[in-house]
Amino acid sequence: MTHPSPVTAADGLITEITTQAARPLEQAIALPPSAYTDEGFHAVERERVFRSGWLCVAHVSEVPEVGSFLALDLVDEPLVVVRGRDQAIRVLSRVCPHRSMDIMPGDSAFPRPGEARLFSCPYHAWTYELDGSLRGCPHMEQAADFNRADWPMPLVRSDIWNGFVFVNLDGSAAPVSQHYGDLDDLLAPWRIPEMQIAISMDWECDFNWKVMIENWMESYHHIGAHRDTLNRIMPGQNTWIEPEHPYYIHAHLPYTDDLKEQTRATIARGERVPGFMAIPGLSEEQQTEWGLHVGYPFFMFLTMPDRLLWYRLLPLSAGKCRLQTMTLVSRDTMQSPDLPAMLEAETPLLRDFHLEDMMVNTGVQKGLMSRLARGRGRLSHLEEPVWLIQRYLAARLAGRLPEKAARRPYYGPKAAE
Ligand code: FES
Ligand SMILES: [Fe+2]
Incomplete structure (x- = not known):
């Protein structure tokens, strides 16, 4: 007997979730167990749900001063949230553009706060400014056409809403205020x-x-x-x-x-x-x-x-x-x-x-x-x-953006008559 490939298994699950979500609340059921346990399906979620959405990584108070940073790993991306000399909060990838070393290796079980004047890669000692631009790279003078300006730490798309810092890993999302702005007042x-x-x-x-x-x-x-x-x-x-x-x-x-x-x-x-x-x-x-x-x-x-x-x-x-x-x-x-x-x-x-x-x-x-x-x-x-x-x-x-339902909630003070 052959086992279904992860992609096929995830496809079947997606079809089931789609059918299930179309039921009215009175008919609603919990998701099938594999929606919570299947790694193939989880890989699809990471791509279609996490990477395309806004993920909250920090509160602004966690990076209060120039050089304050927070290193964290999110959906397999080593990131650092940092306040630059211009006071702007950026999110940079910690992957060194030289040979892909994590420039802040170590225990990243939970976000690690710290202070830095520069970031320095522990592998070959390239150094980066707080905005990610490459500042120092020893012994690179014989590399033809090498231009420091072309090798910054990658900048990850980020946005701030109500004091929270968010990242959008695939760069496709509308500004975060368009998602949550109805809550502003x-x-x-x-x-x-x-x-x-x-x-x-x-x-x-x-x-x-x-x-x-x-x-x-x-x-x-x-x-x-x-x-x-x-x-x-x-x-x-x-x-x-x-x-x-x-x-x-x-x-x-x-x-x-x-x-x-x-x-x-x-x-x-x-x-x-x-x-x-x-x-x-x-x-x-x-x-x-x-x-x-x-x-x-x-x-x-x-x-x-x-x-x-x-x-x-x-x-x-x-x-x-x-x-x-x-x-x-x-x-x-x-x-x-x-x-x-x-x-x-x-x-x-x-x-x-x-x-x-x-x-x-x-x-x-x-x-x-x-x-x-x-x-x-x-x-x-x-x-x-x-x-x-x-x-x-x-x-x-399904790759769709969610829509605002043209109906009231099913119960409570704002429920349908
Ligand atoms: S990998 Fe970072 S300096 Fe070489
Ligand atoms: Fe609870």
């Missing part, structure tokens, strides 16, 4: 470019990137995985989503009525709500809910009344990714004398609720690897984001 009060990372945690993840974003976006699992934590303050059945957008999902996670009332009373008394310093200028709704977002393909962020959570995801293979869970806070919070106490109170809570997600995500991937996994399980209406992710994926796998 909503996000304005958080003043994200001025925020600072107060808490950062690294996670080695034995699961597919879609297991992560599906778990991130659906709140159905509050009833199980977060039964004793999140579900007490924001039960999954109260969550609802905005109308379908081609480039992102925005879900609202309102507090329980009791907690809303309590929060409003605290604010009315002029007292501080527990947590970090409140973000000024929020609407009453924003003061009593979390705003959950995924910018496709995997830019995950969550607005809260006192902070912004951001998950930096680096996919490694079909079954593995790395994740950094970051908490960004306002300058007021960073300068507050109460900051150490706030960090001490908030850090364990963040770790605990993420551990609950790590447990289920790892368990899901283990299940998906089993030969007994059926996959294709029926979805609840509360899993509408899972189905929206399928619709996005199907469009990108």
Whole structure:
């Protein structure tokens, strides 16, 4: 018996995903297991979904000064995000144009911050300016017609939106503001470019990137995985989503009525709500809910009344990714004398609720690897984001841009009549 080639197997899967994504939500089912485990299919995703989209690599506060850099590996590309002498933030490939050495070898398990005046390749000591131009290359005077200006470190297309640095590896995407710009007004009060990372945690993840974003976006699992934590303050059945957008999902996670009332009373008394310093200028709704977002393909962020959570995801293979869970806070919070106490109170809570997600995500991937996994399980209406992710994926796998659906969400305040 011959085995199907990876390309053929991926083709069959793409056809199945396309058919599946065309079902209405009432008929929606989970993806087949191989969509999360097959390396051939993952290679197609890397090409059609990751390389053609905008991938978030940094927050501007991670490269605050001239020469600050962050080295990271993304979709097999060794990259460095760096602030140049002109204050511009660039993303350069770390592949030396001489003989392809990674100019910053070493443990790149997680992004590595640093400071540099120049970049120097450890192989033959060619040196580069912070903008990537070649500055020094010893003993090259006998190489005929060799011109230093022709040998810079490759510049990767990048863009900045709301304080986040994105790369587009194939150079084909429209400006990042055309993808996520509809969120600008909503996000304005958080003043994200001025925020600072107060808490950062690294996670080695034995699961597919879609297991992560599906778990991130659906709140159905509050009833199980977060039964004793999140579900007490924001039960999954109260969550609802905005109308379908081609480039992102925005879900609202309102507090329980009791907690809303309590929060409003605290604010009315002029007292501080527990947590970090409140973000000024929020609407009453924003003061009593979390705003959950995924910018496709995997830019995950969550607005809260006192902070912004951001998950930096680096996919490694079909079954593995790395994740950094970051908490960004306002300058007021960073300068507050109460900051150490706030960090001490908030850090364990963040770790605990993420551990609950790590447990289920790892368990899901283990299940998906089993030969007994059926996959294709029926979805609840509360899993509408899972189905929206399928619709996005199907469009990108077919080489199409996603479209804005001419319909309302299936449930919640903005649902179809
Ligand atoms: S490979 Fe970098 S200097 Fe030779
Ligand atoms: Fe969760």
